[in-house]
Amino acid sequence: MMRNVTFPAVLMLLSALAGCGMTPTRGTGPDGEPPLLAKPQDKTIFGLDAQKGRGLVDGQAAIAYDPDGCQIWIIDDGAEGYSSRRRDPVSGMxxxxxxxxxxxxxxxxxxxRVPDWRPVR
Structure with missing residues (x-):
């Protein structure tokens, strides 16, 4: 009888302890928005933009740099965004x-120019 009560009690205690400190956090911006993860950069830097100042063509992705310095293709149509790691076409690296x-x-x-939708809290 004691074993039937002890196991569920221990399981509930471990579950409660596992959830400690895992509450959702608010953003760190002045209005509670998420922290800034990327900053805009000059569009013509080192010739990545072949149009020299006119911006990228609609449907073409921008390039973001991750913390490792690797390039990520990103594109945002307002309703949803897409990203993919940029890879060398020959080696796949x-x-x-x-x-x-x-x-x-x-x-x-x-x-x-469809703005991103963000839920209101």
Whole structure:
């Protein structure tokens, strides 16, 4: 009888302890928005934009740099966004360099001017 009561009690205690400190956190911005993860960068830096100042063509992705310095293709149509690691077409390895600081975005990832929808708290 004692074993039938002890196991569920221990299981509930461990479950309660596992959930400690796992509450959702608010953003760190002035209005509670999420922290800034990327900053816009000059669109014509080191010739990534072949149009020289006119921005990327609709439907083409911008390039973001992750913390490792690797390039990520990103595109945002307002309703949803897409991203994919940029890979070398010959070797299949990720394209990484140190020409731009990690966290920067080269180009505008938005393909239209539909604003991003954010739920109101």
């Amino acid at each position: 990720p394209v990484c360099d140190t020409r731009v600081k990690p966290g920067y975005v080269v180009g505008d990832p938005r393909v239209n």
